[in-house]
Amino acid sequence: MRKPGPRALFAAIALAVTGGVQAGGGSITLASTTSTEASGLFDHLVPKFREATGIHVRVVAVGTGQAFEIGRRGDADVLLVHDTAAEEAFVGDGYAAERRHVMSNDFVLVGPADDPADVASADSALDAFRRIADGAHPFTSRGDDSGTHRAERNLWQDAGIQPRGRWYRELGSGMGGTLNTAAAMDAYTYADRATWTAFGNRQNLTLLFDGDDVMFNPYGSLLLDADRHPHVKHDKARRWHEWLLSDEGQEAIASFRVRGQQLFFPNDATPPEP
Template sequence: MFKTAFAALSALWLATAAGAEELKMAVTTSFANSGLAEVLLPEIQKDTGIEVQLLVVGTGQALKLGEAGDVDAVLVHAKAAEEAFVEAGNATHRREIMYNDFVVVGPAGDPAGAKAAGSASEAFALIEEAQAPFVSRGDDSGTHKAELKIWASAGIEPAGDWYKAVGQGMGAALNTAAGMDAYIFADRASWLNFDNKAGLDLLFQGDPALFNQYAYLPVNPEKHAHVKADAAKALEDWLVSDKAKGLIEGYQIGGQKLFHFNAEAM
C-alpha cells in the first residue's frame, strides 16, 4: 500500500474550490504512486486557481486519452512515444519537467546475482539465466517500455514461467513481486514510497540506461477545440516555476530525493 496517496488524491479530486477552473491531466501510475502529486496539487490550485483532476494510467493509455481529447494535458515518461505524439499533432509541444531513475528490485538474497552486474542489461541477463521469477508491468506504460528496452539491449526476449506480465500499474506490480519474492523493474520514487516491501531490496542502480525523464504535453486545441488550452498553459508555467522547482527538489522519503527538476527553457 502507498502512504494514503490515493485517499488524499481522491479528496483533492472531489473537493472543488469555489470558482476553481478544472483541468484534466493524464499521469502515470508511477507519478501518482510517488506521493509527489499530494504535494503539488494543493499548491497549483492555491497559486493558479486551477483544480487539476488526475487520470492515473500507464503512459500508453495516457497518450491515448490525449489523442482522443479526453484530457487537457499529459504528464508521462516515454520520450519516443511522446515525440511521436507531438509529431502526429496530438500535442502542441513536449516540455521536460523533471527526472529520476529506474532500479532493479528483487529478493534480498539475490539468487540471480543481479547486484554484482556491471550494467542493467547484464543484471537482466543474469535473472533470465537463473530463470528467477520476474514481474513485469506488461501494460505499455513508460516503465514497461523502458524494461523492454533493457531486455532488447541484453539480446533477450523474456518468456516462460519465470516471467510474469501482470498488465497492471506500478503499485499492483510491486505488490505482486513482494508476494512472489520476485525481481521487478521499478521507478525509484514508487519503490521508496512503497510500504509492502516484504523480502525485497534494491539490488541494482546507477546505469545511465536507467534514466527516467518526465515530460508535459498540452493537448492540441487545433485537433480538439474543447480542451482548456489557456489552463494547460498556466499549469505548464507553474510546473517550470521556481516554486515548483523547490517543491520537486525538496520532496524526499527517508532522506532520499525522489525527483530532480530539469525544466527546459522555451
C-alpha cells in the first residue's frame, strides 16, 4: 500500500484534531451586556476560552434587564451582567444557582466640552446630576433597563430628582447609540468607562466627572439553576463560569486594553484612582 505523503498526513491529523475539538467542545450561549460587547472584551476573551476548552461562546449582547429575561426563560446557558442587587435577587428567586463576582470597572459622566452645567466642578456624582437638572441641560439616557440605565436611575433617585421634560431624552438604545445621540445633541450622558474609551464618534463630548465611589461598576457571572432549566448546557456553562474566575481567565480580563488603557479589573482588584 502506498503511504500517504506529508501533506495528506498533515491534513488527516488536522481533520482529526479539529473534529475532536468540535465533537468534544460544542457551544454555549452567553447573555451579556452591550458594554462588554461594544468594548471588544469578548473578542479578546472568547478565543482564549475556546483555545483552552474547545467550547465556542455565542454572545447575545443586550441590556442587563433583557439578559435577566433571557435567563428566566432559559434561552441562554449563562449570564454576565452588572446589577449586583438584581443578580442576588435572581439567585434568591431560584433562577440561578450561583452568582460570582468576576470583574469591575466604573461609570463616567460625559458631556459637551464647554460644560454649561459645570459638572466638572461638582463635589459628587449627585451634585453633578443636580446641576444638570437645575439648568435643564440636555441629557440622553439609555432608557433600556440596562445595568447602566439602572445605575443612572438610582443616582437621580438619590439626588431627589424625577427627571422629566424636554431636556431629558430616554432613547431605548444601547450605550453606543446613546453616546452618538449625546454627541449630536451636545448633551450629557452616563456611560460605562469601557464603552466610552472605545467610542470613536466623540465630536465635542469629553469626560467631565468620574471617581465617586457610587460610580463603581461590578460585573457578575450567573449560572442558571439546573432544576428550573434542565435543558441548559450546565456543564459547559460552568466551565466558562469557572474559567472566568481562574488565574487564566482573570489574567485575560486584566490584559484587555483599548487605546492602551485597562478597561476591566479582576475580581480581587479595584479600578485605580482616576
